Structure formats: C-alpha cells, structure tokens
Amino acid sequence: MALTQTSAGPQRPATRPEPVRTPRKRREGGAGYWLYLLPGAILFVLVIGVPLGGTLYLSLTKWSGVGDPTFIGFDNYTRLFQDEVFWTSFKNTIAMIVAMVVVPTLLGLLLAAVLFDVIGRRFKPRTAAALRAAFYLPQVLPVVVAGIVWGWILRPDGAFNSLLDVIGLGALRHDWLGDPDTALPTVMAVMIWVQIGYPVVVFMAALQRVDPELYEAAEVDGANWFHRFRSITLPQIRPETFVVALTCTIAALKVFGPVFALTRGGPENATNVPSYFAYYTFFKKLQVGYGSAISTVLTLIIIVVAGLFIWLQYRGERQDREV
Amino acid sequence: MAVTLVTDRAPRRKVRDRHHRGASRWVVLALVTLGAVIMLVPFLFMLLNAFKSPGDYSSAGPLSWPTEFYTKGLKTYWTEVNFPLKFWNSLLISGSVAVLAVAVSLFNAYALGIGRVKGRLWIVGLFLLANMMPQEALIYPLYYAAKQIGLYNTQLSVIIIFTVIQSAFGTYLLASVLGTFPRSVLEAAALDGAGKWTVLRRVVFPNVRPTLAVLLIFFFIWTWNEFLIPLVMLIDNSTQTIPVALASLQGDRLMDAPTTNAGALISLVPAVLFFIIFQRTLSRGITAGAEK
CATH class of the missing domain: 1.20.5 (Single alpha-helices involved in coiled-coils or other helix-helix interfaces)
Structure with missing residues (x-):
C-alpha cells in the first residue's frame, strides 16, 4: 500500500500546475538527501546484498565450508529437483500455508467480527479486549519457547495424552509428534495456535474504521448478521485482509523456529520445511553448496509469491477506482 | 446495499x-x-x-496438582544456564537493535520520503524485498564472514545483522509515512533558513515520534524472539540469548519435565512483561502498521 502512496508523487504537478514550483522542488530532491541514505545503504549492501550474492554463487559450487569451493555449475539444482526431501519439504510448506494463512485468516475474520460486533457491543468492550489479549498472547512470545512447551505437552507421556485419559478418550492416546502420520497435522494445529492472534488483532483494529451507519442502515433493511458480515465487513476491511494474507504467507514460507523446537523436521521428514532443510544441509551435513541452492530456490519462490500478491492488490485497487 | x-x-x-x-x-x-x-x-x-x-x-503425572510448592526446578534452570547473563544478552541485543534500527530507518526514510531521491520507488521496493528474504539465503556467508573478521560468537554480529533486517521494514513503513508529510511545513522551515539536518531534528523527528516509538517496540520484541541467526552466530554460554539457551538444552539430561516447564516459564516472563508494559502502544501500532 505504501508503494502506491509514494507513487502519488508524480501526479502532484497535475493538481498544482504552478510552473514556478516545479524547478525548486527538483532542486530540493538533490544530492544533499543522498547523504542520509548512505549509512543505511552501506549496511544494506554489506549485510544483505553481498551475502545474497554469496549464497547465489555458492549454490553453483560444492563446498564443505573449509578450503575453496569447487565450481560445479547447476549440478546442485539438478540434484535438488530429484531430491525427494526437497519435494516433501515444499509439500509441507503448502500445509504450513493452510495452517498459518488460510485457517487463521478465515477464523480471524470470524473471531474479530464476533468480538467487535457481538461481544464488544452487546457486552462490555473490556470483555472483548480481554478475550482478544488471550488470542494474541502466543504472538508476543518467543515462538521457540512456545514450541518447546508444546513439544512436551504432545509427548507420549505429556499433558495432552493425560487430558485424553481424564475425559475418557484414553483410547486416542498417541505419540502425536513421533508418528509420521500425525506429526504434520499436529504441527499445523500448533501453528494455528501461534498465528491466530495476529489476524484477530489487525481485523479488530480495521473494523474500528468501518462507518457504523453502514451497519445500522443494513440492520434497518433487515439484513441478518451473516449478510452484514459478507456485504459490509468483508469488503470494508479488504486492505487489511490483504496485508495479513501477504505477511502470513511469507512467514509460512520461512517458518523455522517452531519446526526446530517441535520435531527437527522429523519423523522421516514428515514435517521438514525448506528453511529447516537448508539449515540442516548447511550446518549438520556441511553441504554448503547444496544448502545454498535450497535457499536460493526458497528466495525465488518468496519473491514470486510477494510479487503476485502486490500485483493482485494493485489490480484490485485499480478496478475499485474504475468502478 | x-x-x-x-x-x-x-x-x-x-x-x-x-x-x-x-x-x-x-x-x-x-x-x-x-x-x-x-x-x-x-x-x-x-x-x-x-x-x-x-x-x-x-x-x-502432568495433570495433578503439585503436592508441594516446588521451586527447585526454577532455581536449577536459573543457575545452570546463568539466566541473568542470558537476560542481559537478550536485552543488550534487542535494545541496541531497536535504537539503531530506528535511527537507520529514520535517515533512510528522510531521504526517500521527504528528499524524494531519484529511484526511491525501486529503493523502497528493495528494502521491502529484503525484509521478506528468508534468513537462510544470508546466513552462510554471514556466518563465514563473521568467522573471518572475528565477530563470530559476539553479540555485536547479531546486533549489526538485525539492525539492517529490522530497518529494512522500518524504512519501508516510515518512507510511506514521511511521503505524506505536509510540504508546507517543510517549505516554511526552509524559508526560515533551516538546513536538512535541522529540519530532520526539529521538524520531522518531533512529528513522527509516536510512529518511531511503535517501531522501537516492534524491533525490540521481534529481535527478542528471533531464533535462527542467534542460533547460528552465538554458540557460547556467555553470548546466547534466552530462546537459544532454552532450545540448546532441549533433550539434555538436566531437562526433566518440571525443569523444562520451569525454564520455559522463566523464558516467557520477560516477553509477557514487555507485552503488558507496551500493550497500549502496541495495539495502536498494529493499527498503524496495517493501514499503511
């Protein structure tokens, strides 16, 4: 959104067509300001630009981290596309997108609307705020620490299985994270728990700027809660929905900490994800070239996905203007 | 309708x-x-x-009420991992990153949003992209370089890296905030003979201070909760952060279930405290962040 805001700049002269002002403004945007960009630019090149270039180069080599890298062309990439673990890890990324984007966004929309509309209005706003805090709490904690607590809860002798015993479902006792069949769904459930608070908080804030008169008018027309949710709430908070979907998707593609804490990608790669796969290849298998290839592919995917999102958003905004 | x-x-x-x-x-x-x-x-x-x-x-079992109020698990974890030192490491890293990243963001955004330097759209896009980059795409060269120049296993290495990563987001956000800064105010200041530095310090800074405060808190909490880069860069008991310390003890003989929970509890307390202290600013900031 900010991108489109700054792009409003060139349109300015059209609305204020005084020819005297334009040359002075051009002079203002001169060399002096570059100085302020300098420290940031140098840091940026050293910490992001050069390492990124390094990873790109290393992805074309075979290297254990000691001695000199051997250039091998695209061998790492051909190996990558035949590597079953690689495909598994990307398949698991889809699962992560479901658990970190799709479910939290949908559930978050519903929860935010309910908290704002029903709890906030028909009960005290403080009740809504307290409930919101409960949903948001996991978001402020170090996700790795939360992951370690969950890892213990889900152990065969952990609290979850004991809870099943107490409520008479002892037959369902299971090694939730240790069984390849249940590990991924279990990690997904934990990720929903981690992620849900973010959309709830953003959407509740977004709802505050929706004109209440829209709802009152709809209510007078006899629209029920669900109608109002669909016809007013959803279209009104679309910009926020977009931001949430984009940031959560990027987070899902990059997810590392929870997988590290819960399963270390296991059992049998059932919960492996690209970023853990890359980490493991770098620092445990010491295959720096191959790890770089994994990271490069992940980076490209993220760039494509982010570009797609921004393009969709831009197109949506343009269509809105035309309507 | x-x-x-x-x-x-x-x-x-x-x-x-x-x-x-x-x-x-x-x-x-x-x-x-x-x-x-x-x-x-x-x-x-x-x-x-x-x-x-x-x-x-x-x-x-895990669901029973404790027969006694047992605090030895907490004490064990506290002394075994030298928790006060871990707390200091986390505080030093997150605090430095928050302050430095806000400063870098403000300078960048001043040039981009108010200076409107050439190609600013591309530069802002680049910063945004950098913020989305997976850290795995940077980590090995950073790890290698840190080893070469003697910054490996120092808090400074992590501070520098996160200053850049966080300020990439800060630049993106602040550039759009400053892009809407009223030109008339800037022109008035320029007429009074204020230079660029004076305008930044006396006009722009006081105006965006609330946004900077929000960014400061975000950067602090985000850095506090970071994991991969500290895990790779900090291998020593004397440099590790709170999450890394807990994670590296996972599966250790010391960590029976009660000690694990005690360790997790101690590790979570600072984050919860920050959350309570900053909650008002945070919820305002989330709104600002979402609308920008």
Whole structure:
C-alpha cells in the first residue's frame, strides 16, 4: 500500500500546475538527501546484498565450508529437483500455508467480527479486549519457547495424552509428534495456535474504521448478521485482509523456529520445511553448496509469491477506482 | 446495499432480530470464551508443572496438582544456564537493535520520503524485498564472514545483522509515512533558513515520534524472539540469548519435565512483561502498521 502512496508523487504537478514550483522542488530532491541514505545503504549492501550474492554463487559450487569451493555449475539444482526431501519439504510448506494463512485468516475474520460486533457491543468492550489479549498472547512470545512447551505437552507421556485419559478418550492416546502420520497435522494445529492472534488483532483494529451507519442502515433493511458480515465487513476491511494474507504467507514460507523446537523436521521428514532443510544441509551435513541452492530456490519462490500478491492488490485497487 | 427497501417492515424485523440475538449472544460469548481458554491451556499446563518436583511428576503425572510448592526446578534452570547473563544478552541485543534500527530507518526514510531521491520507488521496493528474504539465503556467508573478521560468537554480529533486517521494514513503513508529510511545513522551515539536518531534528523527528516509538517496540520484541541467526552466530554460554539457551538444552539430561516447564516459564516472563508494559502502544501500532 505504501508503494502506491509514494507513487502519488508524480501526479502532484497535475493538481498544482504552478510552473514556478516545479524547478525548486527538483532542486530540493538533490544530492544533499543522498547523504542520509548512505549509512543505511552501506549496511544494506554489506549485510544483505553481498551475502545474497554469496549464497547465489555458492549454490553453483560444492563446498564443505573449509578450503575453496569447487565450481560445479547447476549440478546442485539438478540434484535438488530429484531430491525427494526437497519435494516433501515444499509439500509441507503448502500445509504450513493452510495452517498459518488460510485457517487463521478465515477464523480471524470470524473471531474479530464476533468480538467487535457481538461481544464488544452487546457486552462490555473490556470483555472483548480481554478475550482478544488471550488470542494474541502466543504472538508476543518467543515462538521457540512456545514450541518447546508444546513439544512436551504432545509427548507420549505429556499433558495432552493425560487430558485424553481424564475425559475418557484414553483410547486416542498417541505419540502425536513421533508418528509420521500425525506429526504434520499436529504441527499445523500448533501453528494455528501461534498465528491466530495476529489476524484477530489487525481485523479488530480495521473494523474500528468501518462507518457504523453502514451497519445500522443494513440492520434497518433487515439484513441478518451473516449478510452484514459478507456485504459490509468483508469488503470494508479488504486492505487489511490483504496485508495479513501477504505477511502470513511469507512467514509460512520461512517458518523455522517452531519446526526446530517441535520435531527437527522429523519423523522421516514428515514435517521438514525448506528453511529447516537448508539449515540442516548447511550446518549438520556441511553441504554448503547444496544448502545454498535450497535457499536460493526458497528466495525465488518468496519473491514470486510477494510479487503476485502486490500485483493482485494493485489490480484490485485499480478496478475499485474504475468502478 | 439496498438501503431504500420498504421501511414499514423494518421495525417488526428489528425487534425480532434483537430478541433473537439477546438469547444467542450468550452462546456466542460462551463459544469465544471456550476458544480463549483453549488458547491459554498450554500456559496453565506449564504453570502447573513448573512448580512440581520430578518425583511428584513421575508418580502423579502432568495433570495433578503439585503436592508441594516446588521451586527447585526454577532455581536449577536459573543457575545452570546463568539466566541473568542470558537476560542481559537478550536485552543488550534487542535494545541496541531497536535504537539503531530506528535511527537507520529514520535517515533512510528522510531521504526517500521527504528528499524524494531519484529511484526511491525501486529503493523502497528493495528494502521491502529484503525484509521478506528468508534468513537462510544470508546466513552462510554471514556466518563465514563473521568467522573471518572475528565477530563470530559476539553479540555485536547479531546486533549489526538485525539492525539492517529490522530497518529494512522500518524504512519501508516510515518512507510511506514521511511521503505524506505536509510540504508546507517543510517549505516554511526552509524559508526560515533551516538546513536538512535541522529540519530532520526539529521538524520531522518531533512529528513522527509516536510512529518511531511503535517501531522501537516492534524491533525490540521481534529481535527478542528471533531464533535462527542467534542460533547460528552465538554458540557460547556467555553470548546466547534466552530462546537459544532454552532450545540448546532441549533433550539434555538436566531437562526433566518440571525443569523444562520451569525454564520455559522463566523464558516467557520477560516477553509477557514487555507485552503488558507496551500493550497500549502496541495495539495502536498494529493499527498503524496495517493501514499503511
């Protein structure tokens, strides 16, 4: 959104067509300001630009981290596309997108609307705020620490299985994270728990700027809660929905900490994800070239996905203007 | 919306609707509260077992009420990992990053949003992209370079890296905020003979201070919770952060279930405290962040 805001700049002269002002403004945007960009630019090149270039180069080599890298062309990439673990890890990324984007966004929309509309209005706003805090709490904690607590809860002798015993479902006792069949769904459930608070908080804030008169008018027309949710709430908070979907998707593609804490990608790669796969290849298998290839592919995917999102958003905004 | 529907039917509908909701609102409240309780249950499990002796845990299981108020697990974790030192490392890293990244963001955004330097759209796009980059795409060269120049296993290496990563987001956000800064104010200051530095310090900075405060808190908490880069860069007991310290003890002989929970509890307390202290600013900031 900010991108489109700054792009409003060139349109300015059209609305204020005084020819005297334009040359002075051009002079203002001169060399002096570059100085302020300098420290940031140098840091940026050293910490992001050069390492990124390094990873790109290393992805074309075979290297254990000691001695000199051997250039091998695209061998790492051909190996990558035949590597079953690689495909598994990307398949698991889809699962992560479901658990970190799709479910939290949908559930978050519903929860935010309910908290704002029903709890906030028909009960005290403080009740809504307290409930919101409960949903948001996991978001402020170090996700790795939360992951370690969950890892213990889900152990065969952990609290979850004991809870099943107490409520008479002892037959369902299971090694939730240790069984390849249940590990991924279990990690997904934990990720929903981690992620849900973010959309709830953003959407509740977004709802505050929706004109209440829209709802009152709809209510007078006899629209029920669900109608109002669909016809007013959803279209009104679309910009926020977009931001949430984009940031959560990027987070899902990059997810590392929870997988590290819960399963270390296991059992049998059932919960492996690209970023853990890359980490493991770098620092445990010491295959720096191959790890770089994994990271490069992940980076490209993220760039494509982010570009797609921004393009969709831009197109949506343009269509809105035309309507 | 068909706002001009027949209005004489409306009152009757409205009454029925409200009556209907009057009863069902309690059902809604119960459901949402149930959801909130499920969110909090893991913390209750953790609290329950952080104060339980290992013997008590192995005989009565994870759900029993502790027979005594056992604090040795907490003490063990506190002394074994030297928690105050870990706390200091986390504080030093997150605090430095927050301040430095806000400063770098402000300088960048001043040039981009107010200076409107050439190609700013591309530069802002680049910063945004850098913020989305997976850290794995940077980590090995950074790790290697840090080893070469003697910054490996120092807090400084992590501070520099996160200053850049966080300021990439800060630049993106602040550039768009400053892009809407009233030109008339800037022109008035320029007429008074204020240079660029004076304008930044006396005009722009006081105006965006609330946004900077929000960014400061975000950067602090984000850096506090970071994991991969500290995990790779900090291998030593004397440099590690709180999350890395807990994670690297996972599976250790020392970490029986009550000690694990005690360690997790200690590790979570600072984050919860920050959250409570900053909650007002945070919820305002999330709104600002979402709308920008």
